[in-house]
Amino acid sequence: MAQRTPLMAGNWKMNLDHHQATHTLQKLAWTLKDAKHDYAAVEVAVIPPFTDLRSVQTLVDADKLEIVYGAQDLSAHESGAYTGEISPLFLAKLGVTYALVGHSERREYHAESDELINAKVHSAFKAGLVPILCIGELLETRKAGEHVAHTLAQLDAALQGLTAEQVRTLVVAYEPVWAIGTGETATPEDAQEMSAAIRGRLAELYDAETADAVRVLYGGSVKSSNVASIMAKPDVDGALVGGASLDPEEFAKIARFQAHEVGL
Numbered sequence: 624m625a626q627r628t629p630l631m632a633g634n635w636k637m638n639l640d641h642h643q644a645t646h647t648l649q650k651l652a653w654t655l656k657d658a659k660h661d662y663a664a665v666e667v668a669v670i671p672p673f674t675d676l677r678s679v680q681t682l683v684d685a686d687k688l689e690i691v692y693g694a695q696d697l698s699a700h701e702s703g704a705y706t707g708e709i710s711p712l713f714l715a716k717l718g719v720t721y722a723l724v725g726h727s728e729r730r731e732y733h734a735e736s737d738e739l740i741n742a743k744v745h746s747a748f749k750a751g752l753v754p755i756l757c758i759g760e761l762l763e764t765r766k767a768g769e770h771v772a773h774t775l776a777q778l779d780a781a782l783q784g785l786t787a788e789q790v791r792t793l794v795v796a797y798e799p800v801w802a803i804g805t806g807e808t809a810t811p812e813d814a815q816e817m818s819a820a821i822r823g824r825l826a827e828l829y830d831a832e833t834a835d836a837v838r839v840l841y842g843g844s845v846k847s848s849n850v851a852s853i854m855a856k857p858d859v860d861g862a863l864v865g866g867a868s869l870d871p872e873e874f875a876k877i878a879r880f881q882a883h884e885v886g887l
């Protein structure tokens with residue numbers, strides 16, 4: 624069995640300008656330093672708006688922070704007449720590690736199709752970025768009992784044309800749309816059911832070794848008070864945190880879920 628390093632990724636969404644980003648990141652880094660956080664045991668990433676990335680890079684480099692960072696989206700193209708788009712090459716130059724792809728808010732408000740999401744996943748890999756592929760169902764799909772089939776269909780579509788070697792480095796975030804920003808969390812059992820189903824499908828599409836290597840995160844109203852029970856599930860390898868990641872002390876507690884479990 625592969626040893627998958629847990630990943631706690633804070634998606635700031637459209638919050639925090641570049642001044643606020645610097646303060647928030649500094650506070651997060653200090654809090655984790657005070658707690659003697661072991662980044663090799665739990666990786667910590669922030670995913671700020673594009674306009675913050677240069678400031679984040681400057682701070683990470685200057686203070687030699689072990690916190691890594693990601694982009695909330697990327698273009699399927701490398702350059703050209705695509706007004707408003709952000710090239711994966713520009714993100715790589717900014718030291719970006721991860722790129723969210725197919726977040727439900729991109730699917731809903733920007734009508735991103737499965738084909739576009741697949742193209743963005745390829746675009747991320749080509750530039751040396753690790754995609755965090757977001758998949759998950761709407762409430763009506765869950766009520767109809769079709770949540771697993773729906774989510775796996777999104778996974779299949781996003782992975783078209785990828786090699787096992789690429790997929791081994793991929794991060795998948797399962798985010799039930801009804802649990803995002805609502806305070807409604809899926810139960811740890813719901814998160815485990817879907818994470819295991821995702822891993823099972825990866826084994827079918829590729830092989831057991833690949834399925835074992837992929838990190839599957841849960842996202843949807845994760846807080847310091849519920850993260851440990853979700854992380855206790857064997858197929859859940861971290862969290863994609865929205866609202867709670869805007870508070871650096873709360874996000875540090877989430878990253879320190881193991882310490883809280885044992886009361887440290």
Ligand SMILES: O=C[C@H](O)COP(=O)(O)O
Binds near residue numbers: 634
């Ligand atoms: O990307 C993060 C997710 O959409 C979860 O957001 P939330 O933690 O505010 O529910």
